[in-house]
Amino acid sequence: MEFLTGVKEQETLELTTLLAGDYEGQSVKLNGAVHTIRDMGEVAFVILRKREGLIQCVFEEGVTKFELKDLKEAATVEVEGVVAKEDRAPNGIEIRLREIRILSEPSAPMPLAISKWKLNTSLEAKLNNRAVSLRNVRERAKFKIQEGLVRGFREFLYEEGFTEIHTPKIGAKGAEGGANLFRFEYFHRPAVLEQSPQFYKQMMVGVFDRVFETAPVFRAEKHNTKRHLNEYTSLDFEMGYIDGFEDIMAMETGFLQYAMKLLEKDYAKELKMLGVTLPNVEKIPVVRFDEAKKMVSEKYDRRIKNPYDLEPEEEHLIGTLFKEEYDADFVFVTHYPSKKRPFYAMDDPQDTTFTLSFDLLFRGLEITTGGQRIHDYRMLTEKIAARGMTEEGMEDYLSAFKYGMPPHGGLGIGLERLTMQLIGEDNVRETTLFPRDLSRLEP
Amino acid sequence: MEFLTGVKEQETLELTTLLAGDYEGQSVKLNGAVHTIRDMGEVAFVILRKREGLIQCVFEEGVTKFELKDLKEAATVEVEGVVAKEDRAPNGIEIRLREIRILSEPSAPMPLAISKWKLNTSLEAKLNNRAVSLRNVRERAKFKIQEGLVRGFREFLYEEGFTEIHTPKIGAKGAEGGANLFRFEYFHRPAVLEQSPQFYKQMMVGVFDRVFETAPVFRAEKHNTKRHLNEYTSLDFEMGYIDGFEDIMAMETGFLQYAMKLLEKDYAKELKMLGVTLPNVEKIPVVRFDEAKKMVSEKYDRRIKNPYDLEPEEEHLIGTLFKEEYDADFVFVTHYPSKKRPFYAMDDPQDTTFTLSFDLLFRGLEITTGGQRIHDYRMLTEKIAARGMTEEGMEDYLSAFKYGMPPHGGLGIGLERLTMQLIGEDNVRETTLFPRDLSRLEP
Structure with missing residues (x-):
């Protein structure tokens, strides 16, 4: 009987191993995709793309046992060659090729010049050719940073005693109700796609005290903006035994501090590639909703049109104001009006027209909505009745x-928005692997 | 301006801190839910439930400044008292109560006796009262173990150079096609819920070389069995530059080894609570599909009815056979017939009626389907045509x-099934937080 005993040792070297060791003058084997070929006549530079970055290989007529004309860009190959120092190459080394073995070949020339430093193409073209455009090393770096944010969220919350949960995305009723639900038939019963894990994570606070989930949510909103998606990844947590809603904001601050450190440590290459300077998260200012509106109105001489909601323009100006006056990239805006929050939000006992809730703005854009929830059964059912809702x-x-x-x-934190603001993109589709919006259902 | 600077220090102790330190004779503060009250007359035992376990508190008439009659089971409280050794209490300590402060109170008596060691109730009743039944410490322990499996999957794959991705669950077409799709209207266009991230993860192999995802998948199958769900959590990975499909099985073996070690280290309490003995994953036998069928037929004197598929009964017997003959809990069954695998499966060049694919059986139940995929464009389009499918x-x-x-x-690994088999449950709904099946859409 044959047995498997664990991960197989590879004959080929990974880039990280190659760069960490002293392989100069040694013959090594590598695999990768042919990112680009620069033919200089007697020699040619063959740049391989691997998951960790690019590596320059040198093809020499007569030395490399292979015909250059048989090598196509976008082929995948296994190569053998000698490691040499070369200051002008990426990472300071190159491989002088002896042999090339073709693993696979493309069937058509590339539709985009992915080997350019910046993909010189429209967002539409990038999204239409997602499987190809992301092979550009800067495009894919965005999603490594996104990975770091999700990792940071989970690792930090595990350490803080949270339990990870998996709640259903198919339900009989949405958490917030209303028109923004995708509806469908589930074995002859009406069903919806959950717009939030809200109800489930609250129910699980009674079980695990502290829970989190990182999963897709679905919004059938007819928004057509640069910051809305109809499906996105929500980083959700819910914690019990709080003294007040400030505990939630403090926990989010802790997450951001942890995540920025993790990015600095494990994603430095990608941050550098994209020219990202990490924001300061040592201290995050907190301002009341009504106060923030007033500050913006006064500083920018702007009339308050709607005292119950923040317009995108106001959020943007709050961001600008706090950057100018406190050098802050993040601002917690608290005490949103009760009528703009869902029924389960805890009203402020000092003034029930406001709630013990908050949004977190990052460079002028809302990336989080949170707050204390009603935990008393009677208070909850009374609020449902007062709103004219049904149980x-x-x-x-x-x-x-x-x-x-x-x-x-x-x-709940919108992962794609958080990534967008961190990287400095201006459209959330830039930081979504396969965006879903009013007009986009493919790829 | 007020600022938040990170996670707030708590006045109350967590159980882990209390048990790790030397608090005997000291006054401490704790919070938790009143799991049960045993009134013995002059004293009463108040058991608090916290996320880490149970702690015994002693109420003494005259000493505790509180009326016992005012304390309800299922209330949440903050207590203050002196730590004392007590061998008969859980974890060997108890709290001699001085003060109790009520944080919240229930509005009705509990519908289930959750403080019993084993919840003596039907699966239906447990699922109908999920928010309550999971407060039983053994019921919730199952989901801590499930957390450990997902954590293990991610941590192991990060170490192996995989990138985590988030692919859309709303699509225009399913990965495998066919009748098993939930369909709905997406802004006046027909859409489906993805039954697998298959297409997306393959596309991303061209970008990141190695990718994984842990996310829900949706199957509109009309199965009504103990092992089928219509929504479940799929642990998916896809890796490039493989030498053969054995590399995939080797990677899964590595994951299982990592996960079992993680469970042993961080989830020992839950394993003990549920009486789980971890399976041996040092070496996992590999057997061909046709060979396995033959072995079972011969050993158990059973006629082979369908040479192209494994019946559940046959899977079960393969499990029994390999347990008896090799003391193996896991078996890789390889080379499934091509006609039972999707079009993208790589056929075995030695005999194209079979594929370079596998299932992993765990104690006689399939928990994983995997294999090598076709990577050549022409081969793929030819197979699509040969199957009479459309591009x-x-x-x-x-x-x-x-x-x-x-x-x-x-x-792809079914998380709930893996958890079920590990724990020794006989219905996958036991290890699903909120199952979705033919008849269940709530809670």
Whole structure:
């Protein structure tokens, strides 16, 4: 009987191993995709693309046992050659090729010049050719940074005693209700795609005290803007036994501090490639909603049109103001009006027209909504009634409260937006692997 | 201006801190849910439930400044008291209560006796009262173990150079096509819920070489069995530059080894609580599909009815056979017939009626399907044509191959099934937080 005993040793070297060791003068084997070929006559530079970056290989007529004309860009290959120092090459080394073995070949020439430093093409073209455009090393670097943010979220919360949960995306009713739900038929019953794990994560606070989830959410909103998607990845947490909604903001601050350190440590190459300077997250200012509106109105001589909501322009100006006056990239805006928050938001006992809730703005854009939730069964059912809503379909959610729930709160962070603001992109589609919007359902 | 500077220090102790330190004789503060109250007359035992476990508190008439009659089971409280050794208490210590402060109260008596060691109730009742039944410490322990499996998957793959991706769950076409798709209207266009991230993860192999995703998948299958769900969490990976499909199985073996070590280290309490003995994953036997069928037929004197598929009963018997003969809990079954695998499966060049693919059986149940994929554009389009399928709707997927893809393969693991088999449950709903099946859409 044959047995498998674990990960197979590879004959080929990874780039990280090659760069960490002293291989000068040694013959090594590598694999990768032919990123670009520069033919200089007697020699040619063959740049291989690997997951960790690019490596320059030198093809020499007569030395390399291969015909250069048989090598296509976008082929994948295994090569053998001698490592040499070369200051002008990426990472300071190159491989003097002896042999090339073709692993696979493309069937058509590339539709985009992915080997250019900056992909000189429209967002539409990039999205239409996603499988190809992301082979550009700067394009793909965005998603490594995105990975770092999700990793940071999970690692930090594990350390803080949170339990990871997986809640269903198909439900009978949405967490916030309303028109923004995708509806479909589930074995002859009406069903929706969940717009948030809100109800489920609250129910699980009664079980695990602290929970989190990193999963897709679905919004059937007819927004056509640079910052809206109809499907996105939501980083959600919910924590019990809080003293107030400030605990939630403090936990998010802790996450941001952890994530920035992780990016600095493990994603420095990608940050450099994209020219990203990490924001300062040592201290994040907190300002009341009404106060923030007033500050912006006064400083920028702007009339307050709607006292109950922040317009995108106002969010932007709050960002500008706090950057100018406090050198802050992030601002917590607190005490949003009750009428603009869902029924489960805890009203401020000092003035119930406001809630114990917050948004986190990052460079003038909302990336998080959170706050304390109502944990008392009677208070919750009374608020549902006061809003003219029905308890129908919420029996399971409400039962968690009927049978006791600790004071709690939580938040949801839009991963693609957070990545966009961190990298300095101006369209959330730039930091979404395969965006879904009003007009885009493919690829 | 007020600022937030990171996670707030708590006045209350966590159980882990209390148990790790030497607090005997000291006064401490704790919070938690009142799991159960045992009134013995002059004293009463109040068991608090915290995320890390249970802690016994002692209420003494006259000493505790509180009326016991005011304390309800399922209330959440903050208590203050003196730590004392007590061998008969969980974890060997108890808290002699001085003060109790009520944080929240339930509105109704509990519908299930969650403080019992084993919840003596039907699966239906547990699922109908999920927010309550999971407060039983053994019920919730299952999901801590599930967390460990997902953590292990991600941590191991990060170390192996994989990139985490987030692919869309709303698509224009499913990865495998067919009738098993939930369909709905997406802004006046027909859309489906993805039954697998297959196409997307393959496309991303051309970008990141190695990718993984841990996300929900949706199957509109009309199965009504103990092992099928209509929504489940799929642990998917896909890796490029493989020498053969054995590399995929070797990587999965590496994952299982890593995950079992992680469970042993960080989830020992939950394993013990559920009486779980971890399986041996040092070496996993590999057997061909046709060979396995023959072995079972011979050993158990069973006629082979369908040479192209494994019946659940046969899977079960393969599990039994390999346990008896090799003391193996896992078996890789390889070379499934081509006609039972999707079009993108790589046929075995030695005999194209079989594929370079595998299932992993764990104690007689399939928990993984994987294999090598076709990476050559022409081979792929020819197979699509030979199957009488259309390329329509697959243009984006196919473009990845047109512009070059390395040899690659991957797999998908059903998280809930893996957890079920590990724990020894006989219904996958036992290890699903909120199952979705033919009849269940709530809670």
